Amino acid sequence: MKSKKRLLLITVLALFFSLVLGGCGGKQEIKQGDNVVIAQVNGEDILYNEFYDIYNYTLISKEIDPETEDEEELAYMKEIKEQILEDLITRKVMQQKMEADGYEITDEIMKEAEDSFNSMIEMIGLQMQLQAQFGGDEGAEEKDYKKEAEEYVAGELELMNMTKEDYIKNMAEEIMANNYFEDLTKVVEASEEEIKSFYDKELEISKTDGNGAIDLIKPAQTRVKHILIKIADEDTGEYFNLYTGGKFDEAESFLEEKLAEIKPKAEEVLEKAKNGEDFEALIDEYGEDPGMESEEYKDGYLVDEMSNFELPFKEASLKLEEGEISDLVPTVYGYHIIKAYEKSEEKVYTLEEKRDEIKERLDREKKNEFVEKEIDRWMEEAEIVKYMDRI
Incomplete structure (x- = not known):
């Protein structure tokens, strides 16, 4: 056998x-x-x-x-x-x-x-x-x-x-x-020829469909922080209950209603941010995303096309230039005010940069x-x- x-x-x-x-x-x-x-x-x-x-x-x-x-x-x-x-x-x-x-x-x-x-x-x-x-x-x-x-x-x-x-x-x-x-x-162990051949094949795959065995292309990224003005957790939960229950129109109407309730506060914070007030201080004072307070994300979130963030949040983040602040961005969690801290262009890793990883594999x-x-x-x-x- x-x-x-x-x-x-x-x-x-x-x-x-x-x-x-x-x-x-x-x-x-x-x-x-x-x-x-x-x-x-x-x-x-x-x-x-x-x-x-x-x-x-x-x-x-x-x-x-x-x-x-x-x-x-x-x-x-x-x-x-x-x-x-x-x-x-x-x-x-x-x-x-x-x-x-x-x-x-x-x-x-x-x-x-x-x-x-x-x-x-x-x-x-x-x-x-x-x-x-x-x-x-x-x-x-x-x-x-x-x-x-x-x-x-x-x-x-x-x-x-x-x-x-x-x-x-x-x-x-x-x-x-x-x-x-x-x-x-x-x-x-793998030979140099095998390592180079693997790199060349994987790079071609990465360029065509992005599903290579290892990451040879680092996508364009934007490092952002945001101020989240939340709708209540129970309201977000109710939205999901309606949506997963197939009541799509009712779910969207419910969400619009809850967003409207917090919009005045969100606009007030947005105006302060646009007028140049310290963004970090505004996060501390108004932000309701626990992630912004964690050690893991003390430098912000890295957002790229493959990120699992809410689509409006992701799209708004990637459009921002370095130092730019977004308008209000609505999601099922509330309104986001996003600031881009750093942008990086797409990077193709060289064979030398990935040689050790490829050889190990x-x-x-x-x-x-x-x-x-x-x-x-x-x-x-x-x-x-x-x-x-x-x-």
């Missing part, structure tokens, strides 16, 4: 990590068979239990009833079985190759795996916290999200019939595999391709026996 892209060691870890934040249905029971040999790789056994834990968890996560009689689901379950067995065989071949070349899990690798596990817990906890906060969960600030993340992961590990120690060991195996492949591909692709071919060669050379009737 032709190998898939698989630079990293294919383990239960990879399956778990890809699914751990995806959620799954209730636990389903699949009767586990005897711990029989389901495959042999160079005389080394792969046992049914190794397969079962992954297969069981996969069915649970994909909410597939193991007792289903649906033909499509049965065919899909057969594909899952075949792929899991193929992955286990590939893993075994790679493990044998690494052991033969003297690679083993050291204390340093185990420490790195433990640190990675703890970082994963923190990441999951942070995601839980963000979901709770944005979901309006009452008491979100008072919860111990690290503890919740630990309990969640413990539950997932239980479904996979794994302990925390098992999981960390799998992580350590993956780190060892990464180390092995890094050493194996040390001399694999091509090196990675060539290393991946090299590893794929090596794994294919190892698989072809290995003595593999499969007992599909046992799974």
Whole structure:
């Protein structure tokens, strides 16, 4: 079987990590068979239990009833079985190759795996916290999200019939595999000719449709700051409710009404800005965009044709000359008074400016391709026996 892209060691870890934040249905029971040999790789056994834990968890996560009689689901379950067995065989071949070349899990690798596990817990906890906060969960600030993340992961590990120690060991195996492949591909790198050829092709693509693999053209940009005179948040929400409900005319009439209510204040601030009053001071006094107060946007917003700003805001920003202040710009959020602080023309990056980025990308692709071919060669050379009737 032709190998898939698989630079990293294919383990239960990879399956778990890809699914751990995806959620799954209730636990389903699949009767586990005897711990029989389901495959042999160079005389080394792969046992049914190794397969079962992954297969069981996969069915649970994909909410597939193991007792289903649906033909499509049965065919899909057969594909899952075949792929899991193929992955286990590939893993075994790679493990044998690494052991033969003297690679083993050291204390340093185990420490790195433990640190990675703890970082994963923190990441999951942070995601839980963000979901709770944005979901309006009452008491979100008072919860111990690290503890919740630990309990969640413990539950997932239980479904996979794994302990925390098992999981960390799998992580350590993956780190060892990464180390092995890094050493194996040390001399694999892109040539100067390949780098230049990639640049020339990507530049042509960027000039024609702008969808190149890397950014070789920096679009014309305007750096702006603005004073936002807001309509009430609940009014913006009502506008969106009307609009998404298909009541377009009603939504536009509602927005015009709410904009009219704040227009006198907006015109007053605009007059001050046009008369030369300090724009930064006006932002502080009247502006209602939190972004203007953040450290991230202390220098303003960079606006170009690809920006995701409201269209009237974007169009007005790009028309301004450096130092120029716009008239009132209405959007669903209120009136904007925009000042252009800096304009830059379109820039085409030279090969030298992008050489390192291109080389890194091509090196990675060539290393991946090299590893794929090596794994294919190892698989072809290995003595593999499969007992599909046992799974």
